[in-house]
Amino acid sequence: MAFGRRIRRQRPFWRKIGDGVVVLAILAGATLLAARLEQISQTEISGLARVVDGDSLAIDGRRLRLKGIDAPEIAQRCRRDGVEYDCGIEAAVYLRDLLGASPVDCRGEGVDLYGRDLVRCVVGSVDLNEAMVRAGHAVAYGDYHVAETAARKSGTGLWAGEFDPPNQWRAVHGGLDEDFRRGFGGTVAFLRRLFGV
Numbered sequence: 001m002a003f004g005r006r007i008r009r010q011r012p013f014w015r016k017i018g019d020g021v022v023v024l025a026i027l028a029g030a031t032l033l034a035a036r037l038e039q040i041s042q043t044e045i046s047g048l049a050r051v052v053d054g055d056s057l058a059i060d061g062r063r064l065r066l067k068g069i070d071a072p073e074i075a076q077r078c079r080r081d082g083v084e085y086d087c088g089i090e091a092a093v094y095l096r097d098l099l100g101a102s103p104v105d106c107r108g109e110g111v112d113l114y115g116r117d118l119v120r121c122v123v124g125s126v127d128l129n130e131a132m133v134r135a136g137h138a139v140a141y142g143d144y145h146v147a148e149t150a151a152r153k154s155g156t157g158l159w160a161g162e163f164d165p166p167n168q169w170r171a172v173h174g175g176l177d178e179d180f181r182r183g184f185g186g187t188v189a190f191l192r193r194l195f196g197v
Contacts, residue, residue: 043108043117049099054091054138057104057121066129067109067118068143070166071095072158075173080161087163091137094157098131099123139165 045064049057054071057064071091072078078087106119121128132138134147136157152159164172 045106045108045117045119047103048101049104049121051092051096051099054088054095054132056116057095057106057119059104059106063114063116064106064119064121065112065114065116066132066138067120068141069129069133069138070141071132071138072163072166073169073173076164076166076169078158078161078163087137087158090157091132094135094137095128095132098126098128104128136160141167 045059045062047059049059049064052058052063053074055066055069057066072088074088074092076086076088077084079085100123102123104121104123106117106121108117108119110118112118130144130147133140133144134151136151136154136159139158140148151157
């Protein structure tokens with residue numbers, strides 16, 4: 001019994017060209033995707049800002065969320081010296097006072113569940129994110145733990161009394177759920193931002 005040689009067929013020329021076009025399209029797509037990811041993650045946003053609440057700003061209609069902190073909601077009330085006070089409004093007023101009439105310079109570091117830019121912002125040489133936590137008008141939410149420890153020790157802002165952590169207050173009273181680690185909402189918001197929809 002003789003075994004014949006296996007004949008190897010050459011791929012048609014048009015097939016080789018098609019494969020090359022597909023490879024080039026994939027490389028071009030990957031390059032465009034990488035450029036878009038860099039653009040989204042390192043966005044520079046500057047201008048006069050409007051305070052939305054103690055951890056959110058708006059510049060030219062663009063919503064910004066101060067990254068690494070969580071401030072009381074506008075409607076949130078806390079207790080100090082046995083008396084309730086509007087700690088959410090107090091946090092927003094403090095942030096507004098930090099801004100003054102100066103322009104804000106923010107650096108984007110992604111997008112949150114609600115499509116807001118996650119940012120770190122400065123006014124002059126003041127880091128707004130850290131200043132809010134250090135003054136006790138926001139809690140550390142992933143970052144700024146040293147500033148929170150200082151605020152706790154000195155008993156400033158929220159730490160001068162009793163309060164529900166903002167994420168727990170939202171769970172009871174409603175509001176934007178800031179727990180980004182849950183579900184696919186953050187991924188969906190990121191993809192929508194990535195593709196501009």
